[in-house]
Amino acid sequence: MYAVPALAYTNSTISHSEQSKEGNFDVNSLELNEVGVLRVLTTMRDDPYLALSFLKRIEGNGDSLPSVSAYAAVIRIVCSWSLDEKLSSLFVGIIRKGDQGRGFSVVDLLNAVGDAEEDEKLSFLLRSRVSSALVKAYAEVEMFDEAIHLFWGIDQLRWDADADTYLVVVQALYRKGDGEGVEKFHSKLLSSETRKHCGFYMDFIEGLCVNEMSLVGYILLRPLRDANILVDESDLATAYGKVVKGLCNEMKLEEAESALHDMEECGIDPDVSVYSAVVEGHRKNMSFSKALRFVNDKVAQKGERIINPVIASSMLQCWCQMGKFSEALDQVVAFRNLNITLDRFCYNVAFDALIKLGRVDEAVELFREMTCEGIDPDVVNYTTLIGGCCQHGRCGQAIDLIMEMESKGKPPDIVVYNVLAGGLARNAENAYGVLKLMEDRGVKPTSVTHSMVIQGLIVAGKIDEAEALYQSLEEDKPGGNVAGGIVKGYCEAGRLDEAFERFIRLDFPLPKNVYFTLFASLCAAKDIDKAQKLVERMWELGVEPVKSMYGKLIGAWCRVGDVRKAIRFLKVLKGREIVPDLFTYTIMIKTCCRLNKLKQADALFRDMKKRGIRPDVVTYTVLAKNNPEEIDTDMKTCGVKPDVFYYTTAINTYYRLNNEKRARAAIQEMKRGGIVPDVATYTALINSYYRLNNRKKAYDLFLEMKRRRICPDVVTYTVLLNHDPKLDVKREMRDLRIKRDVHYYTVLIHHKCKTGEVEEAERIFREMKESGVEPDVVSYRAIIAGCLRNGYVRDAKRFFQEMREKGIEPPPAEASKNVVLLHTKSNTERRVSRTKIQEALY
Template sequence: MLKKAFGTPRFFGFRRNHNNSLTTSSVSSDQRGIRFCIWVALKFENLSYEPYCLVNRILFHRNWYSIYWEALELLKKNGVLVTSDSVRALVRSYSHMGYTEKAIESFSRMREFGIEPDAHMYNTILRDVLNEKLLELALALYTTMLKSNVEPNFYTYNMLIDGFCKRGEVKGAQEMLDEMKRVGIVPCVLSTTSILYGCCQANNVDEAHKLFNDMKETSYPPDMISCNVVLNGFCKMGRLEEALSFVWMIKNDGFSLNRNSYSSLINAFFKARRYREAHAWYTKMFKQGIVPDVVLYAIMIRGLSKEGRVGEAAKMLEEMTQIGLTPDAYCYNAVIQGLCDVGLLNRAQSLRLEISEHNVCTHTILICEMCKRGMVAEAQELFNQMEKLGCEPSVVTFNTLINGLCKANNLEKAKNLFCKLEVGRRHSLHLSLSQGSGQVSDSARLLKKAKEMCEAGQILRAYKLITDLAGEVKPDIITYNILLNALCMDREVNAAYNFFEFLQKKGYPSPDNVTYGTIIKGLFMVDREDEAFKVFQRMQKTGSEPTLSVYRTLMTCLCRKSKVSRAFTLYFEHLKSLPSRDNDSISALEKYLFGEKLEQVIRGLLELDFKARDFKLAPYTILLIGFCQAGKVSEALIILSVLDEFNIKINATSCVHLIRGLCKEQRLHDAVKIFLYSLEKGFMLKPMICNHLLTCLLYSRDYKECVVDLIGRMESFGYRLNSEEFATTLALLQHHQKGKKRKITIRKD
């Protein structure tokens, strides 16, 4: 049947000679190749999948790509109509073999033959472009498609929706879905599942869950892929109880968990350090007859490594080989990370040599571990080796080493490495997009430039521009934040501020909450409070919503200056910005604060926290410490008391500040109670504060006698009182005991 399908067609301009071969006066290339290419060009739209794959293999292995255009030229000269499908055969063949640039070049040449691409052709190119995650180019092609009066079809919209969602741009995906409905194309489960995925990518799993439930009432109800997308969304967010409730719900709806479902759950339980439950789900999966794949093995290997069971993780690599699976670099990296976590750096380096290909992630893990150990010179050497091996460092690798250099006080070397990263960038984006006065993000300018190129038929040029930019290693916002923090810590705040201003004017990457928090903290460090608040106000004006971390930075800095009331006001401002909070209730509590009813305020705030399922200890810790720093220890104790009512334990730092504040006010009985609280909660405080408390007790009139009992409890807890750090305090205790014996002897005499 297949042989018959490939029979040589007869058409105008060719004749058979006695050798049964096609001849023409205008063709000098391989005749069989020309004949085959002509046949493909004319018959492509009628090919089913199997012959289509065979066509791709023949074109590739015979290297007949180069003569395909000759075949089309010949058809055109002989007056045979060359359609969009004729070129699509070549484009799809290039795509099938992974030659995206050649596919786009072929698409661009269609105008030379007077051929207008149809929707099928646009979809072919869109698929290639979106597979390379070049959304800007895809949107530019979509715009060109509309301007050419080519109607997008079902597949066009679904591909673009998926492209938006993979970038986490749910708004764009939703707009595309709305446009799809507007032109009368009915969405399918694939369309809405992409939106579910986009919501989860944007950490908005609640919206995804709502949409999932809405899908049940439509003509395109959710399928198992939809279920796994939402389940994975809950798991990624660490909302495991809701994930388990969702599992129960979909089981009631008739769905059965598959390997992807189990992978999401097992990975989430490992991340939450709920190791027993992770292993229980793994066992349950086997009982269901589901065999793990490479991805699930990688999850198990990483989980075991995090659990500290690195030996078992390494054995899993062998187990994979025994059942015919080849461990990928991700599996090896999980074990290497585990070995680093348990301090076996040399073993990790040996395992690196077992990986067949040089992997950037492997090197980054080792560089990170070396930097943690202060082995910055060794980390730099490994970094330099990467480039010699042809393994290009990623921005994460650069960030890891820059951060290591900063922490090792090698700020100049860190700056030089940053310059290498920055200067190493191609300047095509800057040169191509620098014209114009509008301050727009690079992404928007890039899209505009790509649209202009596509409309001018310069699609290949647009592709090269965008792939050049996508493929290069360039600083991200983390890079800038690392350097900004290092400058602030080095008290080079002017340089840091100038760097921050440069970043704002540049517009890319956009400053995030860490950027703003870092510069605010730096300005407070040098007593430039007014400027710090101007930066905060600028952040709000630019539409960048401050997160709790920025408010925490401001609150901490204000508390250090004993401005606790202003810190409280800022916290109320943050709470009012949260959609889950009742502003009227918060305003009422704010009035109580100024009425000096602190206990009611703290209790009310905690009740609101638990009602919204959004309790965070940090703001209460900052306020408690702030009251201690302001010399208002009684207020700090009120916060502790209310937290204790809710079974919330404070941290060791809060205990230290309370003990120091109480000792300063000579409230030694309360100071001892706080110290005993720290023992009860399992905190090992630093020797400095322990010595301070013991010394205050020994110098006091009423509490000298409790020191021996307190020291006994400290020894039972694990304090090493025989170390040099406690020598002075113990000497003072011995002096006190000798004095006490002397007094007893005098009394007897």
């Protein structure tokens, strides 16, 4: 080998690989001058790792740091082995150390590397590779300016960089908000002078998508296509697919759908997995109906074949997450009729739906059918069923199922045992039996097991037993799991005060979900003072609350109409340097508007802008309810795009303010913007026309919406009935499976009272309660007023009594002020009926 002369310096004859393993070059014992170092490095051409460790040794040596040529030599070796990452980390080291004491700059180094190569082509490649690595190194140590600067420098020298480098640079440009740079970058990428291989662009786009910059990928796709850079059909399909999926991962569903649209417009048939990404994206975004609509549209276009088990299970989950369990089951039936294959995930959602509806036997039955279809149930399927049985008190059945698992050679895991143990405990059955069983099977209970049992015991009312178990597990405290079980148990048992007392006494942190459960229960029970104390206690214990809790707390204060406390908490946050987010500001502004504190709303709006939080279309929608004209211009200057929600509010508000001209203009603008009206928009319009006494136009709109296959909802029918009580909509509503709500019943009651049919009104009131719809203040007020007006004083008193017993209070005085503003017409009438009620009752 060519290394013979150098071996003399090492004073050794060991092989390269052994040396690299040990890294045992004893530099210290050698007197090496620069020439010597270079000669040693020449011998290491075939062992980059050895060269690197050799360099490190010299660096560590102290008195004579490696020269620029020594670095250049190592870099050339590492480069020739394509060890790009090593190269970058070498540069990171050099950059971190800075220039001091080294005597050369990074540019010197770059030149030294390139100059040493005589072959022009090789020199070009070498320089390109090295500068790429250097750009990446700068980005890694967050010296973005240097990275960008160097990148443009490479450009001038006509070197080239790889896709990863482009990625790092575009990331840096966006991060710095350098619009001009971005522009320049994009045109460089597309210019014919610097045209690269197709593979480069594919790598670059993929890189954008995995680094959460899919939007940039989307922006580039069309120009790349137009510039004939991406021409190959299958490449285009891949690139588009990655961009759509990337956008879905980043929750940019609107953009994802529009990218998909572009894709289809170019005649590319997307892979089904692209569709499923969109569906899942919508679902994760909690836009369930959008997810379902998307599938329906695609099915209409391409037929049912696009529904694979993944899409099917997403759809089923959408129904369930909307709480529409029977609809989920109808969907299962539909899938089966269409011969769409379902997998165990789909079936699992179906079991869950049946269980939620209390149809445990049918769940088990379906489980058997699934098995007959040749789908082998897994441990998750069993867990769902066993948990479901326990939830409905079918402990025997649950135990049978766990035995079945064993007999079929599917040993239950810790999760199944935990679910069963907790389930038995909450049914006041013997949970210790499960613990015993676990012991026999060699599955060790964890603190989660104990936590679930304790929680179950509390739900079953066996407080002493739970406490005794807790005491016996004292040493289990660290994770806080078991104590958390106690708190959650009290929460679930509806004993919130005890849960809170328990929680406040604990001086160690609990699992985060415990805080969240208690917090959510307190908010739901409107015990917001305690919810706030909980947050403060978390701070004391050094547990960082989930950021959403701040917004939720403020939202809770807002919901009960206590803006003062909301603002006070906002100040506490300010003191802790926590900036409220867009959500929080929006709900505060909404509440101020609702309570007619318009100045306060405006102040908040300005404050959020000042603190760099950009209002979005939701914020503007909230504000549009008050002064639509001013808000409209502000929104448009800020570049926020209106959507259906916004237009519906604007149109409705203009009509309410009798500004028909602006209302019509808004409708036109909406149409021009390609925004399609939906149920709510139509309903608002129908209502407005009724109020303008244009009954024909109102009803025509109702027919039009149905023609356009926009399904009316309970609000639409409520509006219709409110203005035209004689309409018979019962059948239609039943066919469309529209559930009646408080508003709907209240309109009926009010109408019957007006025509003196008090008994009929009372019957409807009863029907409402029987169908599980809780009457609220408004409905009570309607029935009470109706009874009084028609001389049914005793009935009125009875209803009044009932209302009080339910703890239903009239809304705070401030709130009704705004109501007065919104419904000027009926105001006097209402005031009369209210005094009448009071006169009659006291």
